[in-house]
Amino acid sequence: MSTHKDKLVIFDTTLRDGEQSPGASMTKDEKVRIGKMLEKMRVDVIEAGFAIASPGDFEAVKAVAQAVKDSTVCSLARAVRADIERAGEALKNANSGRIHTFIATSPIHMKYKLQMEPDAVLAQAVEAVKIARNLSEDVEFSLEDGSRTEPDFMYRIIEAVIAAGASTINIPDTVGYGTPEEYGALFKNVLNHVPNADKAIFSTHCHNDLGLAVANSLAAVMNGVRQVECTINGLGERAGNASLEEIVMAVQTRKDFYPVETTIDTRHIVPTSRLVASVTGFPVQPNKAIVGANAFAHESGIHQDGVLKHRETYEIMKAEDVGWNANKLVLGKHSGRAAVRARFEELGVTFDSPEALNDAFKRFKDLADKKHEIFDEDLQALVSDVKAESVDEIYRFVGMEVNCKTGQKPRAELTFTRLGQSVTTSSEGSGPVDAVFKAIEKEVNSQSALELYSVNAITAGTEAQGDVTVRLARNGEIVNGVGADTDVVAASAKAYLHALNLLESEGRAHPQRGV
Known part of the structure; x- marks a missing residue:
């Protein structure tokens, strides 16, 4: 043979x-x-x-x-x-x-x-x-x-x-x-x-x-x-x-x-x-083969017992062979600029200027103050956040204050820039995210329809960043805005503003055809 x-x-x-x-x-x-x-x-x-x-x-x-x-x-x-x-x-x-x-x-x-x-x-x-x-x-x-x-x-x-x-x-x-x-x-x-x-x-x-x-x-x-x-x-x-x-x-x-x-x-x-x-902004379903979060997880007691005794009883592949352990690099607030830049380069991320690297490093430090360990997924999300702000930027998130109390309608006050000019707006909503979106629309009036709102944790743990996708449609054009933050409501505001920027961008439409 x-x-x-x-x-x-x-x-x-x-x-x-x-x-x-x-x-x-x-x-x-x-x-x-x-x-x-x-x-x-x-x-x-x-x-x-x-x-x-x-x-x-x-x-x-x-x-x-x-x-x-x-x-x-x-x-x-x-x-x-x-x-x-x-x-x-x-x-x-x-x-x-x-x-x-x-x-x-x-x-x-x-x-x-x-x-x-x-x-x-x-x-x-x-x-x-x-x-x-x-x-x-x-x-x-x-x-x-x-x-x-x-x-x-x-x-x-x-x-x-x-x-x-x-x-x-x-x-x-x-x-x-x-x-x-x-x-x-x-x-x-x-x-x-x-x-x-x-x-x-x-x-x-x-x-x-x-x-x-x-x-x-x-x-x-x-x-x-x-x-x-x-x-x-x-x-x-x-x-x-x-x-x-x-x-x-x-x-x-x-x-x-x-x-x-x-x-x-x-x-x-x-x-x-x-x-x-x-x-x-298209998250992977947890039970997706190979790359889903549950692809190598075993909850059944029989399965767990078998895997502990001999991995091949229930696993036909090694998780590390497809990169599940390869992305466990840990950076923290004491990590230096050189280490962060080197890891970005390993992830295929380069910076056009020293200023761009400085901006990314500052964002890294800000994130490190919010969560103890920074993983590759966090760095990818950080860069995506930077890129989102660079796309024909009309709107940019600055900050917000959200008040929520049981039995009362949540209220959000939001500050963002429009073509460099500061705008502050507020609104109530059925929840904090709804209040944020209504506050933005109160000023923007985009005439768009919200078709999808999705939140996914980028890494494990309660201090993980939330990765938010907002899909907006207007006059036949569909865009996905993305935003990441340890505060899911802030991530939602960033994603919504990113989607609005994409709607206002020119030259992004392409024919929906092909083989």
């Missing part, structure tokens, strides 16, 4: 498809921070964005391409010249770049979305790959809605785009409709029917509408796929994408079953998960 295992390419699209979650839009600096963490994790391909979507997305792809050296950086592009050339321009300075172009190929998409005949779609796909190939040696082609594409047309278009220069072929389950058996068989049939299939790597990109994204991806791997497109925490539009951590740990844990291996440094999985959650 051969012990040879093929390399499974891990293609992370957190910065592109993950960002298409309503409200999960990221700034350029946030994308660079996450991109550097993905690079540290040794992700093979990082899809940094959709370069033509907006000037902001173009600059973000360009910045990630310049910052990341050890991973291939990719930009998505529709199968049209303008998109492809814009992607090529954004990737011009990448150490290793890839253009990822796509067109819809299912009958329903071709008829109702593209309003094109199959032969015209095929011709456009081939032309797009040729244009991309002149700009990059690494070209990926995707058949949007591939899982609902007619087999004969699928074979024709794949053969043609490989001949035109595509080296990776992605057949996505765009709408999360597939099942493991049929999705795996799809790839088996493609490899058997496309004459030049051996000239390309085949890729899977699954959405989780039926909760089958990981299962479908692994079924595809068992049928010849050697690239999996996935996201940190399973982030993505609608129900999300296949989860990177689940794919990677399934392959590593079941080495006896899967004929592939990855080069991922799994010790960075949990820290990267926490960073993505902090940046996007």
Whole structure:
């Protein structure tokens, strides 16, 4: 029996498809921070964005391409010249770049979305790959809605785009409709029917509408796929994408079953998960596989007894292998500037100027006065708080006073700045947070709707920082504001003001489309 295992390419699209979650839009600096963490994790391909979507997305792809050296950086592009050339321009300075172009190929998409005949779609796909190939040696082609594409047309278009220069072929389950058996068989049939299939790597990109994204991806791997497109925490539009951590740990844990291996440094999985959650404001559910707070917790007495006697009775992975113990660095109020800066750098955080470092260090000291131990998660939240204030800042939290007494309506008095001018406002509410939000709206009148209010503890203990997410919607635009503080009410005020800043920012909208 051969012990040879093929390399499974891990293609992370957190910065592109993950960002298409309503409200999960990221700034350029946030994308660079996450991109550097993905690079540290040794992700093979990082899809940094959709370069033509907006000037902001173009600059973000360009910045990630310049910052990341050890991973291939990719930009998505529709199968049209303008998109492809814009992607090529954004990737011009990448150490290793890839253009990822796509067109819809299912009958329903071709008829109702593209309003094109199959032969015209095929011709456009081939032309797009040729244009991309002149700009990059690494070209990926995707058949949007591939899982609902007619087999004969699928074979024709794949053969043609490989001949035109595509080296990776992605057949996505765009709408999360597939099942493991049929999705795996799809790839088996493609490899058997496309004459030049051996000239390309085949890729899977699954959405989780039926909760089958990981299962479908692994079924595809068992049928010849050697690239999996996935996201940190399973982030993505609608129900999300296949989860990177689940794919990677399934392959590593079941080495006896899967004929592939990855080069991922799994010790960075949990820290990267926490960073993505902090940046996007999308918390990880406690029972989420691999990265959830309860992923390695045992409450059952039988389970606890078994684990104490022999870990492998109930644990199939080591918590430390995915980074649960790697982020237990403890800093405190006696820690110096050099130690704090060094830890920030290890987390992929750099500062543009000495003033920016001084600001971060001051915030660190303020936090250290409030809580005894500072963990990596606290530092990530601190930086996210700083970045939140730098986004086209119109409103900035200054301070507040909240009065709560049983039997009386809570009342909040809040001070914030608007374009640098101090504003003080007050209001009653059904609770302290409601009073704070009403006080802000009394002055701002944003005409927005509050769609989500979420509070999560960043670390354990009663002195932990509260990480608050506020989702606001207005005129079809959705934003997630984030704020962190040991005082949850203060964190809530910061998150609400951050969301208002995002609503007023320009250039943050991007098309909710893709494969």
